[in-house]
Amino acid sequence: MSRADRAExxxxxxxxxxxxxxxxAEEESEIHGDDGEAD
Incomplete structure (x- = not known):
């Protein structure tokens, strides 16, 4: 498979x-109670 096919x-x-x-991400923030920023 070519790179173009993969990208498609x-x-x-x-x-x-x-x-x-x-x-x-929403589930993670609910579990950890954070403000949605990556840690």
Whole structure:
């Protein structure tokens, strides 16, 4: 698989991935009770 093909695949999955990451970050901040900044 070429680099371009891989980037295209990532682009297709990016919105889903971004939503997943945002969800994880929200859960993390709830668990730790922080203000959402990375530690």
């Amino acid at each position: 695949g990532l682009g297709a999955n990016w919105p889903q991935l971004a939503a997943y990451i945002r969800e994880m």
